[in-house]
Amino acid sequence: MNAQTPKRDLPVAHKLKTGDEFKKTLDDGRALWVGGKRIASVFDNPALSAGVDLIASMFDDQFKPEFADATTYIDDSGAVASRSWQVPRTQADLADRRKMIEYTSLKTAGTFGRPPDLAPAIAVGLLAYLPTFKSKKSLIEGCAPDFAENIERYVAYGRDNNLTASESLTGPQNDRSSPKGAEASLLKVKSVEKGGIRVSGAKTVGSISAQANEIFFTNLGGIRDTPAEACIWASVPINAEGIKLISREMVSHPGADPFDHPVARLGEEADQLIIFDNVFVPTDRIFNLGDPSAMSYYGPVCVFAHWHVLTRLTVKAELFVGAGQMVLDVLGTAHIPAVQGMLGEIIQYAQTLRAFVTAAEALAKPTEGEVMAPDVGMLTAGRLYSIEHYPRIIHILQELCGQGLVMRFGKAAFDNPEIGHHLDELLPGKGVSAAVKEQLMNFVWDMTSSSLAGRVALFENVNASPAPRLRERLYNEVKRERFIEQVKTLAGMP
Numbered sequence: 001m002n003a004q005t006p007k008r009d010l011p012v013a014h015k016l017k018t019g020d021e022f023k024k025t026l027d028d029g030r031a032l033w034v035g036g037k038r039i040a041s042v043f044d045n046p047a048l049s050a051g052v053d054l055i056a057s058m059f060d061d062q063f064k065p066e067f068a069d070a071t072t073y074i075d076d077s078g079a080v081a082s083r084s085w086q087v088p089r090t091q092a093d094l095a096d097r098r099k100m101i102e103y104t105s106l107k108t109a110g111t112f113g114r115p116p117d118l119a120p121a122i123a124v125g126l127l128a129y130l131p132t133f134k135s136k137k138s139l140i141e142g143c144a145p146d147f148a149e150n151i152e153r154y155v156a157y158g159r160d161n162n163l164t165a166s167e168s169l170t171g172p173q174n175d176r177s178s179p180k181g182a183e184a185s186l187l188k189v190k191s192v193e194k195g196g197i198r199v200s201g202a203k204t205v206g207s208i209s210a211q212a213n214e215i216f217f218t219n220l221g222g223i224r225d226t227p228a229e230a231c232i233w234a235s236v237p238i239n240a241e242g243i244k245l246i247s248r249e250m251v252s253h254p255g256a257d258p259f260d261h262p263v264a265r266l267g268e269e270a271d272q273l274i275i276f277d278n279v280f281v282p283t284d285r286i287f288n289l290g291d292p293s294a295m296s297y298y299g300p301v302c303v304f305a306h307w308h309v310l311t312r313l314t315v316k317a318e319l320f321v322g323a324g325q326m327v328l329d330v331l332g333t334a335h336i337p338a339v340q341g342m343l344g345e346i347i348q349y350a351q352t353l354r355a356f357v358t359a360a361e362a363l364a365k366p367t368e369g370e371v372m373a374p375d376v377g378m379l380t381a382g383r384l385y386s387i388e389h390y391p392r393i394i395h396i397l398q399e400l401c402g403q404g405l406v407m408r409f410g411k412a413a414f415d416n417p418e419i420g421h422h423l424d425e426l427l428p429g430k431g432v433s434a435a436v437k438e439q440l441m442n443f444v445w446d447m448t449s450s451s452l453a454g455r456v457a458l459f460e461n462v463n464a465s466p467a468p469r470l471r472e473r474l475y476n477e478v479k480r481e482r483f484i485e486q487v488k489t490l491a492g493m494p
Contacts, residue, residue, distance in 0.1 A: 013079035016063065016072065017162040019056030025164075025213055026052065030239040032210050034247040034270075042210050048247070050254035050267025052211050055116055055164065058107055070103040075159060084117035085159035087124055088372045094361050101311040110316030111452060112269045113309075113459045114207035119165035119216050120158055121308050125301035126151045126233065126287055128371035132297065139228050139290030142192035145283045147294075153284060154235060165235065166212040167305075168203035168274060169220040169298070186219050186230040187276055189289070196282040197289070199232065200242075205462075206272040210245050212238055215274060218288075220298055231295050233287035242279040245272040251451040259411040259439060263446035268455075299376070299473070300367070306383060307374045309463065311357050313386045317350035320397055323444050327400045330429035330437050342396050349393050356382025377478040384470040387461050394448045394457065404441040405449055414438070 017025075026042050034045045043049045061067040062082065073096065075081040083100035086093065104115040126133065134148035158165065171185045187201035203217050216235045219226060236243070248271045253264040288294040324343045328334040356378050363375035398405060414420045414435050427434035447453055464470065488494070 013077065015075070015079050015081040015160050015162055017059050018063065019058075019060040022056050022059045022162075022164065023052060026211065028237075028239040030210070030245065031243060032245045032247070034250070045247075045250070046254040047250035047252050047267050048210055048270050050252065050265070051112075051208070051269060052267070054108065054266050055208075055211060058104065058116065059162070061103075061107075067103065070099040081159050082117075082162050084120045085124075085155065085163075087127060087155065089366075089370060090372055091361060091364055094364055094372050094374065098307075098311055098357075098361070101308050102315050105312040105315035106319075108266070108269075109263045109319060109447065110312055111263060111266075111447075111456050112208070113312075113456070113463055114166065114269060115312075116164045116208065116212070118305060118308050119167040119212075119214075120155075120163075121304035122167055122216060122302060123151070123155050123158060123165070123235075124371065125304045127155050128304070128367040128369045128373055129297060129300060130369035132368065133287065133294065136288065136291050136294050138286075139231070140189055140192060140197065143197050143283060143286070143289060145286040145289060147287050147289075150284050151287050154287070163214065164208075164212045165214040165216050166206055166209040166238070167216040168206040168209065168272075169218050169302075170204060171219065172202050172204045172273060183227075183230075186226075187217065187232060188227070189229040189232065190278060193280075196280055197286070198278050198280055199234075199276050200278050201230075201276050203274045203276070204271075205459075206245070206274045207459075208269040209238060209272040209274060210247060210270050214238055215243070217274075218298070219295070226292055226295055228290040228292065231288060231290050231292050232281075233294070234281050234289075235285045235287075236279060236281055240279050242277040244275040244277065246275065247272055251455045253450075253452075257411045259435075260442055261446055261450070262439070262443050264450050264452045268452060271459075299477075300373075303373050303376050303379065306376075306379045307357075307360060310353065310360070310379055310382045310386065313383075313390075313460070314350065314353040314357050317346070317353050317386075317393070319447070320346050320393060321350045323440070323447065324397055324400055326440055327397075327404075327444065330432055330440055331400075331402070331404070332430035333400075339400065342400055346393055346396055349389050353382060353386055356385065377474065380470055380473050380477055383464050384467060384474070387464045387470075388467060390457065390460055394453075397444060398448050401441060401444055404437070405445055408438060408441055408445060 032039055039045055042052060062071045071083055072080050073083050073086050083097060086097050088094045088097050100117050104117050108115055130148050133151060136147055138144045185202045187199050189197050190200050191198045209215055214235050215238050218233045219230050252268040253261040254267050256265040258265055324346050328343060333339045360374035360378035363378060364372050367373050409423060414423055424434050429437035
């Protein structure tokens with residue numbers, strides 16, 4: 001950590017890592033391919049390495065007074081721990097946990113769909129239904145984990161070690177015309193041996209897997225009936241023997257001048273196709289095994305992850321509002337009613353998402369495991385609203401910028417003595433230099449129009465589930481009996 005950076009006074013007992021300590025945990029021999037080539041270390045690829053640097057800075061921020069409240073809390077032992085692993089027991093705890101979500105969302109400008117504090121939300125989701133998992137037993141002969149004990153132990157392990165986990169719940173896209181296509185890539189138990197099981201199969205869209213310590217996984221969707229050998233919730237270290245990480249194409253601009261790419265220069269979360277080839281899963285890292293009924297808990301367990309997603313989208317929407325207002329100020333267009341209306345639509349989007357988050361927390365109720373859970377109906381409706389309007393909001397922000405997004409020149413052009421003065425003379429904004437105006441346009445470009453922005457927009461839609469599926473969830477999640485009785489009363493019906 002920079003010696004000039006003020007550090008907070010921590011109690012003797014704390015459970016935090018520095019950025020350097022986090023980086024050292026990644027040098028573990030993990031099997032990683034980028035661009036079709038095996039690389040020796042996550043630090044050998046510029047985009048992956050830049051993303052690691054960004055995550056490492058979050059670890060360092062835990063030690064800075066200005067970020068202490070957002071990133072840490074005092075756990076039950078009296079030690080300082082990461083808020084990523086905080087278990088919300090009250091509505092106030094939810095509000096405190098949200099500070100971490102808002103912090104990571106701002107740190108990444110909302111471009112990391114699965115920042116380091118997301119996977120812990122799924123582990124906490126399992127903890128929220130501890131009595132249910134306590135009652136369940138393994139249906140795979142020869143391996144009998146105590147699911148509830150393992151869940152409690154894992155959450156404690158994550159908290160005590162400031163663990164960074166990734167998660168992957170879905171399988172690779174393939175032929176959907178036959179259930180056999182989806183079933184072919186399911187993670188399945190291949191054998192049982194002393195101390196655990198061995199699994200083979202594949203998971204996909206393993207965001208930040210190459211930059212994390214562990215992978216938290218299950219099988220989700222694609223087939224009507226999940227066979228017992230594929231009914232599994234578990235976690236393993238990302239460097240476990242038999243795991244291969246195959247990175248998608250990188251889309252960021254690591255090493256770019258901050259002037260040119262203020263967001264895309266920060267690297268990215270690297271989605272991985274994760275191959276499990278006879279991977280050993282220890283008994284104490286198994287949270288369900290063989291029980292199909294436990295697989296139906298995906299919805300309740302992932303409520304906390306969906307709350308995270310909606311909160312992140314809210315923060316990003318508020319960034320869009322800020323950028324839009326600055327564009328109006330810089331271009332001198334704020335007096336035009338039509339332009340005011342365009343920005344008003346972005347404001348409406350941001351305010352609506354914030355209202356959904358607020359309502360979900362206000363209507364939160366304790367689960368059977370005494371964890372305070374946000375209201376699922378508000379979360380699903382909010383996520384649906386967010387993805388339906390996201391493309392429109394991006395388009396409006398692009399329109400507000402006009403040719404500013406098309407005609408971007410870069411710092412090198414401004415610094416060139418032969419042409420830079422022309423840019424300075426011809427392209428100033430209202431009360432700002434041409435260079436400052438371009439900086440703003442470069443930010444909007446990275447957020448709306450770059451290859452990174454394109455990947456993020458696709459991710460938001462795919463990650464949310466299609467709109468018809470979310471409407472189906474609303475049908476199943478939102479209780480309507482009270483509304484029916486109100487209609488009957490007003491209509492005088494029996």
